[in-house]
Structures are given as structure tokens and as C-alpha cells.
Amino acid sequence: MTTTSHRPVRIVATDGPGQPDRTPALDDLYRGFEAESLIPLWTEIGDLMPPQPRSRALPHAWRWRDLLPLARRAGDLVPVGRGGERRAIALANPGLGGAPYATPTLWAAIQYLGPREDAPVHRHTQNAFRFVVEGEGVWTVVDGDPVAMRRGDFLLTPGWRFHGHHNRSDAPMAWLDGLDIPFVHLTESAFFEFGPDAVADRGTPARSRSERLWAHPGIAPVSLAGRPTSSSPIAAYRWEFTDRALRDQLELADDGHPGVLGPGHAAVRFTNPTTGGDVMPTIRAEVHRLRPGTRTRTRREVGSSVYQVFSGAGSVRVGDREWTVERGDLFVVPSWQPLTVASETGVDLFRFSDTPIFESLHQHRQHVGDDPEGAGR
Template identity: 30%
Template sequence: MTPPANVHRLPNRDTALKALYEDVAAKNMFPYWAQNKDVANDEDRVLMAPQKAVPYLWRCAEDIEPILDRAVELIKMEDSERRSLVLMNPGLAPKRATVSTMYTAYRLNDANEIMPPHKHSPNAIRFGLKGKGNFTGVDGENIVFGPGDMVLTPNDTWHNHGTVGDEQALNLSVLDFPLVETLNAVHFDHNYMEEENGKMVHKKQQSERFTPDYSQRIYGYGGLMPRFASKEKRGAGYSSPMFVYRWDMMRELLERHKDWDGDPYEALMAEYIDPTSGKPVFKTMTFFAQMLRPGEKTLPLRQTANLLVSPFEGRGYSIVDGQRFDWKQFDTLAVPGGSWCQHVNTSDKEPVTMFVASDEPVLKALDLYKKWGRDKNDAVVSLA
């Protein structure tokens, strides 16, 4: 059979192809034409296989806290304004990312140390783990928080961190930094100023403009919104105006529903929301508290959203893409988007509660959010 006129079988084709690909790479381009799976340059495979996050578990008591304890002795606030450990996913290294769009960092503050104010474009939260004196000042509201409390530090909102009282305090942070970095939209500002006598002057701490209990007093009543405060702009106005969510309220809600059937794939799960809109606290991330009753085991769930799961009470294990991860209090588990995952409470007496971060809002905004489950017969069903 005579080949088509546009096909030329050169006697030195392999050598010429190698030279062609070398020239393409040298000019910072990518050849997207090969379809044959047997050739060395299978561009489909290469294009569809970039760096990907892998399921991974970081252990707080064994690995994170000992390093932070050493850092407290060696790294002082005079050396650095923060003392945090970012959890870096092995599949994404050296990028600072726990999953592709978010990272978790653990922060230990020594007694009575508070850093100067700063702001940045990534959204962030702080979740208390140990100590009653965790401190975050947000837009003039000085918030002292303890274990289980969640504090927002939104996009472009002045804030500062530290500890009040005579004991150390440990918290974890979740930021959408990897997503914002991918979008080339990261900016930081440490030049905090306030007006005094008609002039702008530098300040090492924000002046208090709201009472320390402002978030709870104004926004902390579900279904009830004080009309006189509804127009109060807080921060840059890009997030929930309620800057602190107290654990006792969330724990009470979960406890009140512990006898409900719950969801077979998520057990009892409650979302932190903007009380003025009912939407997630940020446009890029949302957060949940999840309870597994004694002996409870969820059915396998898969979704396009990335998850960061931090057990807060109890212990158990998760199976992510067939791999078992045994966890306990204050650990963090990375569940990359697209992974099958189920959770198990190994106690027959005590519940497990977990703090969960997800990039679900940004996926929904882009019409990329999907969700599947396996039923009791192991059949795959579409959930969203």
C-alpha cells in the first residue's frame, strides 16, 4: 500500500525525532501530538501526569510538637515574627503545600509573646489545640481563644498573633496560599499604620476598635441578625464578618444530634458559615466539624475537593485509596481530591470529632465539584 503523500519515512527518523524534541525543550515548549502509547515521547501521559498530592499523615505528638518545642528555645520573636511548621506534601515538594490548594501549619507561641500586625492576600484560619491564651487580633477585635475555637484572618485584613497569659499555646492554621500562589496573586504587607493627631504613624499593635466578644455578640445567634450591625464593614469585606467561632457551640450542636442517623458517607458533619449569607466563610475554602459516634464507620466517599482532616477528639483510622492511616488527637491527614476515603472510630465508648478544611467553594464556583460514594453493595453512586 502506498503511504499518503504527507508521510515521509526518513532513514534517520529516530535521530531526527530526538533532535526535534531536544529543540522543543530547549525553547521552553511542549510537543503535544504523540498518541501512540508505545513510543518514548507519550505526550498524553506526560501532560496528564504532573506533580500530584499524595495521601499522607503528619503526627502531632510524635513529630510536630517535639520540633516546635526545640524551636521555642532557639527561635525568638526578635529573630522571626512567626514560629510555624508548614506541612509539605511529599508529592508536591518542594512546594509549600499540604494539598494542591491549601496548606496546614502548626504554630507554638511561648508565654506572653505577640507579633506585630500584618495582612496578606491568602485567606487563613487559626484553630486552637492547646492552651487557653491563644491570641489573634483581627481588624481591631482582640480575640483570645482556646482548644477547638476557630478564628478567621481573611484576605487583606490586618491581624496579629501570639499568646496572652503565662503558658504556651498551640494552634494550627489553614491557608489557601498554594492556590493564591498559583494564581500569582500573593501579597503581604507589614507596614501597619494608624492616624494620630491627623498624621499616619507606624504601630506595633492594632488599637482596639471592637469589643473582644463582638463576633459572638453580633453574629453568634443563628437565624437572628442585629439590624443595627448589618452594615458594619469588617476587614476588607471579602469574608464572613464573624471572626471567631467557638467550639462549645459547635460541640453542643453535634452532641444534640448524636442520636440522629446522620449521613452514611460523612456521619454527623456541620459547616462553619457566614451568618449574614449562609455561605462558606471564604470564597476559596470552607470548614467543618465532623463527628463519628462510637464504633461508627463511614462508607467510602470520593470528591474532587481536597481535604485536610485534623482529629480533635478521640482516635481511629482512615482508609485513603486503599492505604490505612491510624490517627489520634491533633494529627493532620491530607486527602487529595479524587481519592476514595472512609473514616473509622475504633472506640466503642467515645465519639471522634474532626476539624476538616476543604477547597469545595472554589471548585463549585468553577463548576468542577463532583462527589461519588460506594453503597453497601460496593456500587458507585453519584452524590453531587
């Protein structure tokens, strides 16, 4: 993957509008630049300043039926313990030069924990979540609070919280991990610390303490209210609530009322109840439900997304790629690539993206509609 490279500066003269004549004097100048670790803008501007985002990442899909057997074999061959830390297998976007990145900013991996197995406690500044497409029996313990993982649940481990996992069942479990590892790596802001080797609280409550305090609609504990936190205090967003919110939206539409994102297209966002904003400073997470026979409008957006099919099936078009996807399948939408999803039989999609980065830094743009050019702000 990306490593420190001491490749020397090399300037490649180009032709085209605004470029200097290629003379020996120019060549001499460029060699002078190289000797002083300098590079002109005029040879690079086409790459650095394109008319609109041109992602190095490629639209790509990974199949659950391919991923899961590999994860199982890793379960046999690869220990989980201090040093390796996690049996997590990352989606490596084929456009990103061999780096273990789903997109230039986002990490997506299948994590696999065997029966009765533990993953050791650590913490890092990277923000993390888990989404469970199938299985149960694992508790992730976040700052000492055991959080049950079950199909459909969305679980948070915001930056710098100690966390480990333990599988209390006799079956293995595999789930999706999402993090901002590439973004933190590129911006060089990562801190990491080991915790105690053993998970301290091996309790197996149905609801975490965080949920008992915070997972009530519009209700905050007075002892903690009025103090916004940078990430959500809710460790688990349970499927029963997500599903009900999606159903409610579609029923409202049936009754003629607004709320859905488009015809036949319900969508909910997981939020931080102390701010109303995204669950973590760098990651947005949503679930989209398409009714049978629905096709979304084409959407382009600054920043990248990763989707996982939670249930049902559909066909997805990203840029010039198109796939049929079904339960567990994952695909990525690079920056500013147009996305359309359609489903004959209905589909539920989990989505996460780096949008909060762009909204916070006032770099966000999106364009919805079928104009192939996209649009300005």
C-alpha cells in the same frame, strides 16, 4: 522550595498509541520546537489529561506527639518578629517535591507562641484560619478586634485583614493554622503588607466584637444586614456551639429524624452568615463526629482536604494508606483519593478543604460509595 526555574524546554519522545514514528526528521522537529519554546501536546497528554485526577500529593499523616516537641524547641530557638513574622511550622507533603504544602492548594502549620509573646501585625491576600486543639490564653487581634482562642474554637482571618497575636498567659500555646498559600502562590495573586509592630488593642474579652454583632443564630444587625461579604464576619466559631450542633444531630437521628451525614456520623460546616456559603472564598471548614462503632462510607472528591483529630481516636484509610490517629494528629486526603474513617470509641475530626474553589469554578465532583472506580458527574 519551588523557585523560578529557567530549565530549558526539553521534549522527550514517547512510544504508544498516537505517537509519531521516531525518525531523525522527528528529532529535528522536536529540536526546532525546543528552540522556539514549544512543546507538543501529544507527548504530554497522558500526564496533563488523565482519565481522573492523579494527585502528586501523597496520603500522609503527621503525629501531634512528634510535632509538639519540635514546636517547643522552635520556641526556644526561633524568635517571633518582623521578617519571619510567625513561628509556624508547615506540613510538607512528601509528594510535592520539597514545597511547604500540605496539598497542592492548602497550607497547614503548627503555630507556637511562647508565654507573654507577641506576633507582629501584618496582612495578606491569603485567607487564613486557626483551629485550637488544646490550650488557651492567646488573643488574635483581627482589624483591631481581640479574639480569644480556646480549645475547639475555629477562628477566621480572611484575606487582607490586619492581624497579630499576643499571648496573655504564662503558658505557651500551639494551634493549627490553615491557609490557601499554595493556591495563591501557584496562581500568583499574593499581596502582603506590614502593619504596626505592636498589637494595638491588648484587651482580653471573652467574646470578640464580631461575635457580639454576628454570632447569634439567624440574627443579623440591621445596620449591616443585606450586604453580602466575601468572607464571614464572624471571627470565632466557639466550641460550645459546634459541640451542641453535633450533639443535636445525633439526638435527632436517635429520634428517627434526618440531619446526620450518615449513620452515627454527624457533621457541621462553618458558614458565612451573610451568604449561607463557605466562611472564605477558597476554604471550607467542618467538624465531623463519629459515634463509637461507626464506619463512614468511602468518599472521593475533587480537591484536597486536611484533617485534624480533635478528640477520641480512629482508623483512617486514604487510598492505599491506613493509619490509627488520635488527638492532634493530622492527615491529608489528596484529590480523588478514596477516604474511609472508622472509630471503635468515637472520634471528633476537624476538616478543611479547597472545595469552594471547585464549586465556584464548576469543577467539583464527588462520589460516595464503595465502587472503587469512582464515578462521573
